[in-house]
Amino acid sequence: MTTCWVPGADGSPYGVQTLPYGAFRRGGGEQRLGVRVGDLVLDLRGAEEADEILAGGALCAPTLDAFLAMGRAQWTTTRRRIVELLTEPEHQARIAPLLIPLSEVDLALPFTVGDxxxxxxxxxxxxxxxxxxxxxxxxxxxxxxxxxxxxxxxxxxxxxxxxxxxxxxxxxxxxxxxxxxxxxxxxxxxxxxxxxxxxxxxxxxxxxxxxxxxxxxxxxxxxxxxxxxxxxxxxxxxxxxxxxxxxxxxxxxxxxxxxxxxxxxxxxxxxxxxxxxxxxxxxxxxxxxxxxxxxxxxxxxxxxxxxxxxxxxxxxxxxxxxxxxxxxxxxxxxxxxxxxxxxxxxxxxxxxxxxxxxxxxxxxxxxxxxxxxxxxxxxxxxxxxxxxxxxxxxxxxxxxx
Missing domain, CATH: 3.90.850.10 (Fumarylacetoacetase-like, C-terminal domain)
Incomplete structure (x- = not known):
């Protein structure tokens, strides 16, 4: 299995084999999108604003709505890129500052429920x-x-x-x-x-x-x-x-x-x-x-x-x-x-x-x-x-x- 450079991720139910999507607030700030890896959250808005992930701005939104509508090709491309960022050592110095401890965030409903x-x-x-x-x-x-x-x-x-x-x-x-x-x-x-x-x-x-x-x-x-x-x-x-x-x-x-x-x-x-x-x-x-x-x-x-x-x-x-x-x-x-x-x-x-x-x-x-x-x-x-x-x-x- 692919090895993740994030401390504690390998062997966790939230390693790179999982990478679930969510939304969070930190310190009462604005709602942002994230992906859980171990006991940390990868700030997806920060990653897209830094051009580490290309999703047409959808990951800069407060909910997953725009990203969900983009379809499987984009979902697959984004997931593969996140895996690369979290497993290839050359990305660690740039991505590590975008990882936030779960203990420092409040989790929110990550999408607008339609029906x-x-x-x-x-x-x-x-x-x-x-x-x-x-x-x-x-x-x-x-x-x-x-x-x-x-x-x-x-x-x-x-x-x-x-x-x-x-x-x-x-x-x-x-x-x-x-x-x-x-x-x-x-x-x-x-x-x-x-x-x-x-x-x-x-x-x-x-x-x-x-x-x-x-x-x-x-x-x-x-x-x-x-x-x-x-x-x-x-x-x-x-x-x-x-x-x-x-x-x-x-x-x-x-x-x-x-x-x-x-x-x-x-x-x-x-x-x-x-x-x-x-x-x-x-x-x-x-x-x-x-x-x-x-x-x-x-x-x-x-x-x-x-x-x-x-x-x-x-x-x-x-x-x-x-x-x-x-x-x-x-x-x-x-x-x-x-x-x-x-x-x-x-x-x-x-x-x-x-x-x-x-x-x-x-x-x-x-x-x-x-x-x-x-x-x-x-x-x-x-x-x-x-x-x-x-x-x-x-x-x-x-x-x-």
């Missing part, structure tokens, strides 16, 4: 929710194995990791009829998100084989959910207030090119899907996710087993002619495995609130209490036995306003 779509692509999660929400009925709805079920979410409440999560208000079902107040069953959903770079025209469809032409990279997502509000409102039109109050994302976007060694065969689909969802090379990503609740590791959801792939999700999202915009974010839906310690929501972990979870401090939980902190991290295999890191997505619950 947000949340899918429902884990068969195990869908089956678990079916048992909990619809006991005595079929675990999966009749359409589930024929199309990637999803809904359009609220893009304006997508927030960067570290943003406090205010407990939402809403209607809940009670034995005396609907009541109004703060959610009592606040939950998480551990998901994987995909950031769109290249847009499409209205009426254009994106086949599964063109996934990499449009998607720039991958980020971690926590789609916070108010299960009591959701259970009362979701039939017949689906989620609304129970999911629109906050969706947290990691501050780092891992480019697709960093994940060449993380693709694995996806589960066999039965029955066969319609032509527009078929893939010549059906692959999923081998991401190992970890969920921590107040510092206690409570679950390790495996992403490789997702029934619907990212390419199928994008194809379905656009098959009716819906256009893509730069900065569109679509998420996998909750990632859950077959074991209880592999589920991606506390609804499943506590089995609808009936089986409390004991944390390391001795306390017990079924759903989130005020002051609770949830952190989701993930890694993937990289070249030559290296590890790809995705940063973390963290949020702390604050009382209802």
């Amino acid at each position: 947000y779509v949340d899918f429902y692509s884990s068969e195990q999660h869908a089956s678990n929710v079916g048992q909990i929400f619809r006991p005595g009925q079929p675990l999966l709805t009749p359409n589930w194995r024929h199309l990637p079920i999803g809904y359009h979410g609220r893009a304006g409440t997508v927030v960067v990791s570290g943003t406090p999560i205010v407990r939402p208000y809403g209607q809940r079902r009670s034995s005396d009829g609907p009541v109004f107040g703060p959610s009592r069953r606040l939950d998480i959903e551990a998901e994987v998100g995909f950031v769109v770079g290249v847009p499409t025209e209205l009426g254009e469809r994106v086949p599964t084989g063109r996934f990499a032409d449009h998607v720039f990279g991958v980020t971690l997502v926590n789609d916070w959910s108010a299960r009591d509000i959701q259970a009362w409102e979701y039939q017949p039109l689906g989620p609304f207030l129970g999911k629109s109050f906050a969706t947290s994302v990691s501050p780092w976007i891992v480019p697709l090119e960093a994940l060449d060694h993380a693709w694995v065969p996806a589960p066999v689909q039965d029955p066969p899907v319609l032509d527009y969802l078929r893939e010549d090379d059906r692959r999923g990503l081998d991401l190992a996710i970890v969920v921590e609740w107040n510092g206690t590791r409570v679950s390790e959801p495996p992403f490789a087993g997702m029934y619907w792939t990212p390419a199928q999700q994008l194809a379905h999202l656009t098959v009716n002619g819906a256009s893509l915009r730069t900065g569109d974010l679509y998420a996998s839906g909750t990632v859950s495995g077959v074991r209880r310690d592999q589920v991606g929501s506390f609804l499943e972990l506590s089995w609808g609130g009936t089986e409390p979870i004991k944390l390391d401090d001795g306390s017990e939980r079924t759903f989130l209490e005020d002051g609770d902190t949830v952190t989701i991290t993930a890694t993937a295999p990289g070249p030559d036995g290296s590890t790809i890191g995705f940063g973390d997505v963290t949020g702390t619950v604050t009382p209802a306003a």
Whole structure:
């Protein structure tokens, strides 16, 4: 594997095999773009202003929006140049001053979220929710194995990791009829998100084989959910207030090119899907996710087993002619495995609130209490036995306003 001259980068999940993009502020200054290498951030604006990287000025902007729209050829050229700058010793004297310790910066949302779509692509999660929400009925709805079920979410409440999560208000079902107040069953959903770079025209469809032409990279997502509000409102039109109050994302976007060694065969689909969802090379990503609740590791959801792939999700999202915009974010839906310690929501972990979870401090939980902190991290295999890191997505619950 290529050796990096940056101290601590080799052997790190954030060496030159990863190089995720983000945005930062230093000392309350203006927002700038950066790439993480080890525990440092490469100032991309400084690099482009010094003509070390040529990207038409896109890296001098406060967000990745213009860079995302430039497409794969530019993404590839820029990534190769960054690798050169960080591995070839003749660049060290010029580039080292552009490296800033992570401890000295505040991370920000690195792109403007266009539209947000949340899918429902884990068969195990869908089956678990079916048992909990619809006991005595079929675990999966009749359409589930024929199309990637999803809904359009609220893009304006997508927030960067570290943003406090205010407990939402809403209607809940009670034995005396609907009541109004703060959610009592606040939950998480551990998901994987995909950031769109290249847009499409209205009426254009994106086949599964063109996934990499449009998607720039991958980020971690926590789609916070108010299960009591959701259970009362979701039939017949689906989620609304129970999911629109906050969706947290990691501050780092891992480019697709960093994940060449993380693709694995996806589960066999039965029955066969319609032509527009078929893939010549059906692959999923081998991401190992970890969920921590107040510092206690409570679950390790495996992403490789997702029934619907990212390419199928994008194809379905656009098959009716819906256009893509730069900065569109679509998420996998909750990632859950077959074991209880592999589920991606506390609804499943506590089995609808009936089986409390004991944390390391001795306390017990079924759903989130005020002051609770949830952190989701993930890694993937990289070249030559290296590890790809995705940063973390963290949020702390604050009382209802």
